[in-house]
Amino acid sequence: MRTERWQQVIERIKTIPEHPVLTSCLVLFGLAIVVFGLSYSYYVEDYYNFVGQVLAEAHGMLFDIAVIGILxxxxNENGQKRMRIRMYLDEIEDFRLWESEEAAFRTAGNIKRLNRHGKCKLDLVNCHLARTNLSHILLKESNLNSANITHSNLIQCNLENARMNQTDFQGSNLNQANLSRSYASGAIFSNTFLIKANFKGSFLIKANFENALLTEANLQGSVLMGANLKNANLLKADLRGVEGLTVEQLLEAKTLQNALLDEHLHQQVAEQSPELLTT
Structure with missing residues (x-):
């Protein structure tokens, strides 16, 4: 009978390490007995001096806990943040070139998470982002060359100084987007909403703006050599100082009403197709 009880006690003792809180309490209790036992004589013979030293050590311990704890x-937070950023970037890399709805939404989600962690300069070359919502996203200085961003929402998206060569934005909404000083040669903006979009100082060589809505868009100082403006709505658009822009390109537009043009271009359009400036 006693043997069985001892065996039960031994089995319970063996299970103690499986419970961290209980183990810590037992260790603390045991050490407290040892420390208080060894210090008993100091409590009796030199109580006030001993307590003063204990309090001094306690202050030092609190300072150590504060400094070391904060550090x-x-x-820990910085390490976890870096791990999460690395995971999001790896997922974007995994979904690159995968043309599917799942890939598009997973990549868009990772872009938003990276933005929340303060990372906006991303490598999105050849990424599939069709039919996604990227409104208000910050992609400043990102590389989106040859990405598929068709039929997506990029309202007030920041693409300043981004690389978008051969990128397809067909049918997307980029109203009030900031694309200033971007590189979008050969990019497709056909049937795209670009109301109040900012293309100031951008390279738009051979870009396709067919049927695009560029109302009040800022194209000042951009390069539009060989760009397709067929049936583009350029109502109140700013086209001053545009390099490579010819009257032939402007004559293909749907309207230039109240558009800001360089004097020589305005004069040529007025002579050849004055209705573009009034309707």
Whole structure:
């Protein structure tokens, strides 16, 4: 009978390490007995001096906990943040070139998470982002060359100084988007909403703006050599100082009403097709 009880006690003792809180409490209790036992004589013979030293050590311990605790917390948070960023970037890389709805939405989600972690300069070359919502996203200085971003929402998206050569934005909404100083040679903006979009100082060589809505768009100082403006709505658009822009390109537009043009271009359009400036 006693043997069985001892065996039960031994089995319970063996299970103690499986419970971290209980193990910690037992260790603390055991050490407290040892420390208080060894310090008993000091409590009796030199109580006030001993307590003063204990309090001094306690203050030092609190300072150590505060400093080390904050440092460990900062290092832990920073490490986790870097791991999450690395995971999101790896997922974008995994979905690159995969033309599917799942790939598009997973990539868009990772872009938003990276933005929340303060990362906006991304490598999105050949990424499939069709029919996604990227409104208000920050992609400043990102590389989107040859990406598929058709029929998507990029309202007030920041693409300043981004690379978008051969990128397909067909049918997308880029109203009030910031594309200033971007590189979008050969990009497709056909049937795209670009109301109040900012293309100031951008390279738009051979870009396709067919049927695009460029109302009040800012194209000042951009390069439009060989760009397709067929049936583009350029109502109140700013086209001053545009390089490579010819009257032949402008004559293919749907309207130039109230558009801001260089004097020589305005004069040529007025002579050859004055209705473009009034309707």
């Amino acid at each position: 460990i917390y900062w290092l």
